Amino acid sequence: xxxxxxxxxxxxxxxxxxxxxxxxxxxxxxxxxxxxxxxxxxxxxxxxxxxxxxxxxxxxxxxxxxxxxxxxxxxxxxxxxxxxxxxxxxxxxxxxxxxxxxxxxxxxxxxxxxxxxxxxxxxxxxxxxxxxxxxxxxxxxxxxxxxxxxxxxxxxxxxxxxxxxxxxxxxxxxxxxxxxxxxxxxxxxxxxxxxxxxxxxxxxxxxxxxxxxxxxxxxxxxxxxxxxxxxxxxxxxxxxxxxxxxxxxxxxxxxxxxxxxxxxxxxxxxxxxxxxxxxxxxxxxxxxxxxxxxxxxxxxxxxxxxxxxxxxxxxxxxxxxxxxxxxxxxxxxxxxxxxxxxxxxxxxxxxxxxxxxxxxxxxxxxxxxxxxxxxxxxxxxxxxxxxxxxxxxxxxxxxxxxxxxxxxxxxxxxxxxxxxxxxxxxxxxxxxxxxxxxxxxxxxxxxxxxxxxxxxxxxxxxxxxxxxxxxxxxxxxxxxxxxxxxx
Numbered sequence: 376x377x378x379x380x381x382x383x384x385x386x387x388x389x390x391x392x393x394x395x396x397x398x399x400x401x402x403x404x405x406x407x408x409x410x411x412x413x414x415x416x417x418x419x420x421x422x423x424x425x426x427x428x429x430x431x432x433x434x435x436x437x438x439x440x441x442x443x444x445x446x447x448x449x450x451x452x453x454x455x456x457x458x459x460x461x462x463x464x465x466x467x468x469x470x471x472x473x474x475x476x477x478x479x480x481x482x483x484x485x486x487x488x489x490x491x492x493x494x495x496x497x498x499x500x501x502x503x504x505x506x507x508x509x510x511x512x513x514x515x516x517x518x519x520x521x522x523x524x525x526x527x528x529x530x531x532x533x534x535x536x537x538x539x540x541x542x543x544x545x546x547x548x549x550x551x552x553x554x555x556x557x558x559x560x561x562x563x564x565x566x567x568x569x570x571x572x573x574x575x576x577x578x579x580x581x582x583x584x585x586x587x588x589x590x591x592x593x594x595x596x597x598x599x600x601x602x603x604x605x606x607x608x609x610x611x612x613x614x615x616x617x618x619x620x621x622x623x624x625x626x627x628x629x630x631x632x633x634x635x636x637x638x639x640x641x642x643x644x645x646x647x648x649x650x651x652x653x654x655x656x657x658x659x660x661x662x663x664x665x666x667x668x669x670x671x672x673x674x675x676x677x678x679x680x681x682x683x684x685x686x687x688x689x690x691x692x693x694x695x696x697x698x699x700x701x702x703x704x705x706x707x708x709x710x711x712x713x714x715x716x717x718x719x720x721x722x723x724x725x726x727x728x729x730x731x732x733x734x735x736x737x738x739x740x741x742x743x744x745x746x747x748x749x750x751x752x753x754x755x756x757x758x759x760x761x762x763x764x765x766x767x768x769x770x771x772x773x774x775x776x777x778x779x780x781x782x783x784x785x786x787x788x789x790x791x792x793x794x795x796x797x798x799x800x801x802x803x804x805x806x807x808x809x810x811x812x813x814x815x816x817x818x819x820x821x822x823x824x825x826x827x828x829x830x831x832x833x834x835x836x837x838x839x840x841x842x843x844x845x846x847x848x849x850x851x852x853x854x855x856x857x858x859x860x861x862x
Contacts, residue, residue: 385434389469402536462488560631685862706731764855770790789833801850
């Protein structure tokens with residue numbers, strides 16, 4: 376397989392309205408902002424430019440909080456990141472999230488301090504805020520490059536591109552070209568005339584017109600390829616953004632795609648991956664899910680919301696997620712995997728409903744996203760084993776052993792801490808080492824039955840324990856309560 380120097384894929388990250396799209400607009404006059412509602416980019420776009428004879432692919436990511444999942448995918452698809460921070464506002468919520476994504480994916484990055492032309496710009500404040508997060512810029516005791524930028528005045532753009540090309544050289548990016556293509560889905564939609572269209576970034580290999588493609592949830596043949604300007608092309612190389620026509624249904628944004636020699640091979644490979652997932656989903660701490668929605672946008676929101684549910688103790692495993700009605704294949708998959716079928720603003724026809732009834736599969740329907748999330752959380756909570764909470768209530772020091780019959784012993788002692796309670800469980804300690812357990816069956820004070828005896832009082836008790844109690848032993852008394860765990 377042949378290797379070539381890889382064109383860098385650069386992701387632009389930062390808080391809403393800090394100027395990410397404006398910077399890209401300034402770079403080769405891409406004019407993104409003017410095309411978007413309210414000046415906020417609401418989809419992921421991929422664009423290619425040339426600088427000093429070298430190419431760079433840019434991924435523009437939305438800044439609004441609702442598109443958190445998209446931004447994270449953008450970071451994962453990239454070789455280099457540009458962290459945009461407005462000089463007059465400093466670090467905000469999405470800035471923190473962008474920093475986290477960059478660090479988690481270990482991506483080399485450059486900080487672009489934008490809007491330096493504004494009177495209220497405070498560059499030193501931005502540097503201090505970054506230092507508080509252990510990001511030290513060049514000239515301030517660190518090695519992270521930064522550029523002062525004014526996107527509106529097109530200042531600092533050339534310097535930014537120079538640093539990106541310098542980082543590319545330092546990373547020595549290389550990739551294979553003489554193999555079937557692999558990459559990531561950036562976005563997808565359903566065109567009324569052309570059918571499903573997916574925007575891809577090729578990560579390695581060469582994607583050719585006529586190749587068969589598969590993701591976890593979609594198959595297709597690349598009937599047509601277009602570059603980012605909408606021009607027809609015959610092939611796409613690593614780092615190329617390309618629109619593909621020919622998927623049977625729109626793939627999910629963020630999915631990994633691979634090219635195959637035939638549709639049969641593609642389906643076989645995906646089935647192998649599905650079997651592995653089914654095996655993973657067999658665990659008692661995993662909830663397998665099949666998700667069907669009305670449109671791709673709903674699917675994006677729902678899968679992101681499910682990803683945000685805490686899953687340290689029990690987890691979800693999405694076996695299938697796609698727009699459209701529930702079909703017979705979904706019912707069969709649910710039957711073999713014990714998966715829950717979640718429907719959002721979609722349904723199943725009568726034939727499928729009848730099959731579901733016969734197979735004992737319940738189709739859960741929702742019209743509100745948060746109700747769906749709540750239902751998933753409730754199922755996960757029911758899967759949690761209750762936690763046994765032990766509460767120490769008192770201690771008794773043994774003063775006298777009166778009688779022993781098998782595992783029952785009549786003893787006398789003094790409550791030295793807390794309260795002694797009838798029915799309490801006890802750990803028997805000797806010289807501060809636990810040697811066994813027991814339970815107080817009967818409790819007496821002054822030869823009268825008692826429920827509780829407080830600190831400082833002497834008592835008699837009937838203790839059930841396999842340990843032979845001796846004078847000087849201490850009973851640590853406790854109660855146990857089963858408490859439902861939180862996710």
